[in-house]
Amino acid sequence: MNNNKTRRSFLKKAALGSAAITSTPYIYASSYKEELFLERIYEKREYSANDQINLALIGSGIQGIYDTTSALKVNGVKLVAACDLYTGRLDRAKELWGEGxxxxRDYRKILDRKDVDAVIVAVPDHWHKRITIDAMKAGKAVYCEKPMVQNFEEGHEIIKVQKDTGIICQVGSQGMSSLGNEKAKQLYEDGAIGEMVMLDMYNDRYSSEGAWQYPVPPDANPNTIDFDAFLGRAPKVPYDATRFFRWRNYKDYGTGVAGDLFVHAFSTLNFILSSDGPNRALSTGGLRYWKDGRDVPDVTLTFYDYPETKTHAAFNASFRVNFIAGSGGGGGFRLVGTEGEMEVSSNSVKLTRSKLGMTPSSYSLIAYTEENQKKILKAHSLANPENRKSELNIGETTYKAPSDYKGGHYDHFYNFFQGIRGKKEIIENPTFGLRAAGAALLANESYYQGKPINWDPKSMKLL
Structure with missing residues (x-):
């Protein structure tokens, strides 16, 4: 990263803003604590029935319902079809969106429909690649839930098909298009925290639901669930409702903690830094509490190395997830630089800038005579004539979304539909999606192999 991206260059900017994301100017003081509000400007337009985007949902489970609910808040979008392998979810879809x-239970019937323009793919991870590719080949724009793929090789297939067909494909990390992410990117590029040193991400949970022990409905049976279709290319096993409804707990269908949670953090981190991702990962952890038949860990700690690039210095990233956090739970995402730090969420950014302690203190001076202490302090003052400047403009600013903000999930779908209409570039295309998913999947590779894993973030391949 260019060395002029420092506090000094940052402080020259009296106001940080753009047409789409703005805030009031900085209030300069020797030390401050303030809150500023962000703003989002959306296109104001109503669409006729002929101009609407007809949407279909493939995978009407928990995330699929949340995705569709957000998508339908965007003007000019109508849900026309839904698919799921469990009939109870199809009944629920009609409860939510109408008997008509x-x-x-066959996603191919969705893709055959002429009235479907776009699909949400919210199925278990091991089905992402096939349905996404089939949908693009059928001419449907695709919103594919994260992680884009279950393994590395699948990502390159999706990238190729998207380029060959030219079909819009957005990967669904819900917070990617949020006000928080955009403001953090702007602040970073303006030099607000200096050069990157480390990323600290953690997610603590303390509930059975948070640990993916989702309820199994009373009417679940081989007649209401197409279990063979669910298995797909996964190893064949007898009917098991637990595997169907709690698929994240199994390597055959999911991607564990890394694919569920790390991928969000990588999407945000790579976006803020304009980075291709890490080049090395080392992971550890274990199954400490939720010993319910799952074969993925419930405690994971992974350390990543990011190489130096044109947009950031070399730095380290720490990712930690604990599904049995006796503290009660919580989470954080913190970028630490040489001159400050940012705590980032979809709805806010807290920027803290501090003074670097360079003046000898009583701790080290205690070993010298009073006369030498005075000489040391005087020599230090003469050698650092700008030290007083470093004491100015330190403090904390929190940028917050307004109370009526529609949210990062809405914004990501807004970007998707604007992309379909040719009005915006897709913010998380398949290449971006593979870089985020690939970085996350390195944690699984390292954990199960018991060794560090090297990765080429540009070619997106294991080394």
């Missing part, structure tokens, strides 16, 4: 909704 077309429903099926």
């Amino acid at each position: 909704l077309f429903v099926t």
Whole structure:
């Protein structure tokens, strides 16, 4: 990163803003604590029935419902069909979106429909690649839930098909298009925290639901669930409702903690820094509490190395997830630089800038005579004539989304539909999606192999 991206260059900017994301100017003081509000400007337009985007949902489970609910808040979007392998979810789709909704257990019937313009792919991870590729080949724009793929090789196939077809494909890390991410990117590029040193991400949970022990409905049976279709290319096993409804707990269908949670952090981190991602990962952890048949850990700690690039210095990243956090739970995402730090969420950014302690203190001076102490302090003052300047403009600013902000999930779908209409570039295309998913999947590779894993973030391949 260019060395002029420092506090000094940052402080020359009296106001940080753009047409889409703005805030009031900085209030300069020797030390301050303030709150500023962000703003989002959306296109104001109503669409006729002929101009609307007809949407279909493939995978009407928990995330699929949340995705569709957010998507339908965007003007000019209508849900016309839903697919799931459990009939109870199809009944639920009709409860939510009307009895006239077309429903099926075969996603191919969705892709055959001429009235479907775009699909949400919110199925278990091991189905992402096939359905995403089939949908693009059928001419449907795709919003594919994260992680984009279950393994590295699949990502390159999706990238190729997207380039060959030219079909819009957005990967769904919900907070990617948020006000918080955009403001953090702007602040970083303006030099607000200096050069990157480390990233600290943690997610603590303390509930069975947080540990993916989702309820199994009373009517679950081989007649209401197409279990063979669910298995797909995964190893064949007898009907097991627990595997169907709690698929994240199994390597055959999911990607564990890394694919569920790390990938969000990598999406945000790579976006803020304009980075291709890390080049090395070392992971540890274990199954400490939720010993319910799952074969993925419930405690994971992974350390990543990011190489120096044109947009950031070399730095380290720490990712930690604990599904049995006796503290009660919580989470954080903190970028630490040489001159400050940012705590980032979809709805806010807290920027803290501090003074670097360079003046000898009583701790080290205690070993010298009073006369030598005075000489040391005088010599230090003469050698650092700008030390007083470093004491100015230190403090804390929190940038917050307004109370009526529609949220990062809405913004990500807004970007998707604007992309379909040719009005915006897709913010998380398949290449971006593989870089985020690939970095996350390195944690699994390292954990199960018991060794560090090297990765080429540009070519997106294991070394």
